[in-house]
Each structure stands twice: as structure tokens, then as C-alpha cells.
Amino acid sequence: xxxxxxxxxxxxxxxxxxxxxxxxxxxxxxxxxxxxxxxxxxxxxxxxxxxxxxxxxxxxxxxxxxxxxxxxxxxxxxxxxxxxxxxxxxxxxxxxxxxxxxxxxxxxxxxxxxxxxxxxxxxxxxxxxxxxxxxxxxxxxxxxxxxxxxxxxxxxxxxxxxxxxxxxxxxxxxxxxxxxxxxxxxxxxxxxxxxxxxxxxxxxxxxxxxxxxxxxx
Ligand code: NI
Ligand code: MN
Numbered sequence: 001x002x003x004x005x006x007x008x009x010x011x012x013x014x015x016x017x018x019x020x021x022x023x024x025x026x027x028x029x030x031x032x033x034x035x036x037x038x039x040x041x042x043x044x045x046x047x048x049x050x051x052x053x054x055x056x057x058x059x060x061x062x063x064x065x066x067x068x069x070x071x072x073x074x075x076x077x078x079x080x081x082x083x084x085x086x087x088x089x090x091x092x093x094x095x096x097x098x099x100x101x102x103x104x105x106x107x108x109x110x111x112x113x114x115x116x117x118x119x120x121x122x123x124x125x126x127x128x129x130x131x132x133x134x135x136x137x138x139x140x141x142x143x144x145x146x147x148x149x150x151x152x153x154x155x156x157x158x159x160x161x162x163x164x165x166x167x168x169x170x171x172x173x174x175x176x177x178x179x180x181x182x183x184x185x186x187x188x189x190x191x192x193x194x195x196x197x198x199x200x201x202x203x204x205x206x207x208x209x210x211x212x213x214x215x216x217x
Contacts (some may be wrong), residue, residue, distance in 0.1 A: 002126065002149065003214035005033055006092030007184045008049055010151060011214070014038040014183075015095050017193020018130075019057045026211045027182050038093040041122070042066040043130030044106035045073075051118070054079055056200060065090055066096055069115030070215050086118055096123050100141055102132035104159070121145045126217075127172065129153060131181065134164035142172040148217050150174040153181030154195060155188030162195035169199050176205045176217055 003011040004028040016037040021030050030052050040062055052071070054077050057064050063080040064071070071083030084090050087099040097120050104117035119129040125138050127147035132150055141147070150172050153159035160168065169177050170208030177199050182190045196206045209215055 001214055001217045002209075004178070004180070004209040004211065006211050007053070008089065008128070008153065008181050009033070009152075010128060010180070011037060011127065012126050013095065014093065015041050015097065015122055016056075017041045017120065017122075017128050018043055018049040018051060019053055019056055020048050023048070023051075023184060028212050034060055034062070037062055039095050039097075040064045041071055041097055041127065041128075042118055043119060044072055044104060044117035045108035045112070046106065046131065048113075049131070050108065059061065063092060065092065067099070067106070067115040067118055069113055070108070072105075073112060073114070078186065086116065092173075097121070098145065100127075100145075101135070101137060102130045103135045104131040104133070114185070121147060125149060127151065127174070129168075131159045134160045134168050136171070138168050138171040142174075146176055147172065149176040149178065151178045151180050154179040154192055155182035155184070155190055157187050159188075162190055162192055163193055166198045169204055170202065174204060176207055178207050178209065 057079045065082045068083035071081035101146045102117040103117045106114035106117040108114040127150045151195035154165045
């Protein structure tokens, strides 16, 4: 099951990724979003991804998976944090997460490094790319993990945009593509109609969930 809560926030089975809720696209609070969640996964340190991680984790006693540097930062705030790094896999509760590279930055604030940004392969099925530009090793990610569903940022400016996303989908060769990280703020507004058309022409299903919608994928 995959639910979208705007921006890069998804619930993938029992894993909540980048819990920035509510946000300008989503007025659903984390009290609702957290239902059924056993693990929180954070892709990088920027506030639109780290979001309400500390509050949710402590209030509901849910462990957080992140890179090593963010786990140290979270640990100092009393969060049950499990650090890992790119290329590694963690099996936690009933979920399996493999951390893969992303081309992006990750500072938490001007004084706190958040290590290196990442994406995740979740339960051998879903690739959440985090914030990233296009990179050639997406082809390798497609070959090794064969993700059925890929979630890619398409907003441009801070991540890749629609044109690069077409190439990313080609590299990853999934069954289903879900665009994310667009139209949340004016700076990442995008018309994705051209992208949708090109990806469908490749024989890949494009799913654009409504905010708060859960799909059986
Ligand atoms: Ni970012
Ligand atoms: Mn972002």
C-alpha cells in the first residue's frame, strides 16, 4: 500500500518517509498519517523532509532510520534513531530498507551537517528517490533492485525536473511511476502533462495520487 501526503511524504506499507505534514499541499495532520506506521525513514536533513520526525517519533514511540549523521542529531534529542549509510540494508520491525545514493545536499541548518542525501528501496518493491538530480547509476538501481514502483522528484530548481525524470524512468524501468516534490511551493511549480505522456509512451503506468489517497501498489 502506498499513500501520498504531498511533497515527498509517503506511507509505504508500514514505513513513513519524510514526514513533512501538514504542508502547503496537505492539511492532514500527523495524527492521521501515523496510523499503521512502525518505522520513519528520512532521506536527508532539509526541513521539508525531516519535517515533524522528532515530534512523531517521540510521541508515538516509532524508531527512525536515517543516515549516520542525522541519526546522531536525532539521538541527542532522545529519538530512537537507527543510523545507516549508502549501500546498506536494515531490516527493522516488519520492513526492509536499503539506502541508495542521491545527488543532493543534506544540511540540517547552518551549523549542523546532515551528512549526505539518500534515497531508499523499501521492501524490495518501491524506490523513493528523495531529493535528487538525475544520475547515471539510476540504471544500476534499476538493474539490481528492479523496483516495481518509483517515486521521483519532478519539481525542478532543487531537484530534477520533468525532462530529467523521463530519462530516470527509462533508466529504472519500473511498472509504475509516481511524481513527487512538485507544486508544493511556487518555486517548484510544474506542468507535468508532457512528462506523463512521454512516460506512458514507454509503457510505464503513471499514477498521480490525490493528497491523502492510498493505493494498492
Ligand atoms: Ni532537499
Ligand atoms: Mn526537498
